[in-house]
Amino acid sequence: MAVIEVNHLIRDFKIGGGGGGSLRLLHRLLGRSKTLKRVVDDISFTIEEGDFVGYLGPNGAGKSTTIKMLSGVLVPTAGIVRVLGLEPFRHRKANAGSIGVVFGQRTQLWWDLPLRDSFKLLGAVYRVEPERLQRNIALFTELLDMGGFLDTPVRQLSLGQRMRGDIAASLLHDPKILFLDEPTIGLDIVAKENIQQFLKQINREKKVTVILTTHNLDDIERLCKRVIFIDKGRVLFDGSAEGMTERFGGQRYLVLDTEHFDERTWDGPPIARREDNQLWFSIHDDKEIASMVAAASERVAVHNLTVKEPRIEDIIKQLYALGEA
């Protein structure tokens, strides 16, 4: 079942034109500045229940704007957004009850209150029955290891603790869909792995559909079944994480550490790249590997051999470069 449908979605922003300072203010007040910037430019995709989607792209690509339209904060300029069959903006409250949102940079917890009080208040805001609320708080406290700081005011929490609290807070009302905008930004390894583990678990066990924007590559590698990559408001890639690897630089390499290598007299298999005494050969088919090793060792001394798997980091770099061009 499709939980999210996005069809030819467009969003423009007005950019304040004209002079600076008070003149610009006047322009804004009179609505004179008509410079429009298209931040989301004809995006379409469908997300199925239970998906775990990485929504990627460089800064300013339109990721947050899309998330804001999906969560009912922003209204589309054109096109259609449906979340669980409803248009988020028109049915803001109904939509809000069935989604959870974490804006990574900003907390939804009350600064002066202990985490536990924030949870209780949110329970009231979302009208969660007391027993269910208690159960969820207990469950998340255990899974996210929050027992040690449940009664500490939020302003005294570390970033990692706060983020765990924020994620738990967004799930108290058992939303069907969870939007996460940069949830692991600036976190240490332990907090990051804890959060990743947790997200995986709620996606698998509670069947929560997760859409996550991130710059963090291991989030993608460990979590995302599917990747949507956008830049300048357009979708550059949409498919499985493996599919992305295959299509963009899904290249595996045979790497040999050698000695006595001489480029001029080389007549072995074609060399893709050379780093000092390391020779890199592109692998097109696993069956070639044995013959390549044999051919190389006839010509030079081979000390060591490895097969380099493709890395998502490289792919993303390629995709970014594609976006630039």
Added chain:
Amino acid sequence: MNAYLALTWMSFKNRKVYKLNVFFRVCSSVLLIVVLREIWTAVYGSGASGLTVTLADMLTYSVIASIIRTLIPSDFHYDISQRVQTGDIVLDLQKPWSYLAMTFFRTLADLLFGLVYVVIPIAAASLLLFPIGVPTGAQAVWFVLSGLLGYGIAFSLTFLVGLLAFLFTEVGGFGMIKSTILEICSGAMIPLWLFPAGAAKVLELLPFQGVFSIPISIYIGKLQGAAMWHGLELQLIWAASLLALAQVLLVVFNRLLVTTGG
């Protein structure tokens, strides 16, 4: 000395000019002037006997009071308390210059800013909309001198409130109490000569009148000759003793900070 003046100039230049803010600040001052004029006109209309000066002088008095109000440094105690809270104050105190002087010359930039961006428009507005008297010759010079001494007193008072941050961290409440006392006791709203005789006697001994009452009285020519000298003398004594007190307390608190390690 050069370093301090450079600091003033730097602060002045670095001050971002939020045109809209300046505009609203001028508006607020003009508004205050309008309100005070209307009130005094009504008061004089309800019985002018015993009000000591003429209505024209009283209106001039309120215009000058409103201008002085926008010029005196009244809220930098927040900066001091903030730096005490973050611990940055230690860096300020370590610098090879007097923290007191440094703060003074930095606030001087605000005075400069206020003179250029706020006072000139207000003065222009009041000359056009509601003409006021202007002192001439020596009286004008003494007014400027008296105004500067008043500035010194206002600065010391705010600085002393700021120093309380070493003891209480938060000083917003003290600042507000200082403002209230200044509002009532300085002649900012009602000249001291309209106070009951007993109260006026007491207020004339306190430093607060040095900020508003004395300079404005010199401006409108109510204080002249021996009485003016006496007023200036009083201002000088208060400015000097408050600054000295501030310096002494600064040294004490600095010791405290060093020995307790902040």
Added chain:
Amino acid sequence: MFAHMKIYLRLQAANLRARAMYPLNFTLILVSVAFFGMTNIILTWVLTQKVPIIAGWNLYQIVFVMSLWRFSHGFFITFSQQIWNLEYLVREGVMDRFLVRPLNPMFQFFAMRIQIYGFGDLLAGIGGLVYAAPHIGHWNVQKLLLLVVVVLSGAVIEWALMTLLGVSAFWTLQSGGLMGLLDTLLDQFSRFPLSVYGRPVQIVLSFVLPISFMAFYPSYIFMDGMEGPPFSSVLVYASPAVAAGLAWLAYYVWRKGLNAYQGAGS
């Protein structure tokens, strides 16, 4: 409605708990706000020692009007000073947070924080009212009930006017200057009854920026032996209507502003 009340009370109880952690500071600021609020009473006392009747008003009557205003203002500060933070919340995107929750955004915005220093103004207002009330007229239960209505209307009027200006932040991202101006206006013109001022000022403060309905006009209800107010004696009872009208307008403009923020149909 009940759920809203519950959330509001829990939130404010939590806010108070957080505040109570610094009792010295809290008390000091409360006292100084109250003291500050009484400045005008003291100054008026001084002035009336020389001129007992100003434009037909004596000390107690003047103090009554300014304290009535101060009391309403105290409610405004306590429950809606948050409006000053709107420009910041809009600029920082905190409003987004309110839009992803299943509650009215305006409710969430104002419920975010009460400003307990408003208690200082309430204190100053009560002090002045208690000082002046016995000297201005006869009191009975009806008048006391009317006083409650008047005070609440006054608070709503200030809330509505400030909200109307504050909401401009949705379009311009800055509203502090405008609100500061209104704040100065309120502060200055609450010093004396409207009768003191000339006709142009009276017209502006009655019909353009109707802040005179916060305290000046309704104060006539409680004062015996006064001549009627400027313009018409109907105005004396107009405060609740003015409050309702302005509140509707403020909410309407808030909705417009929020729509603009969300980018609907602009």
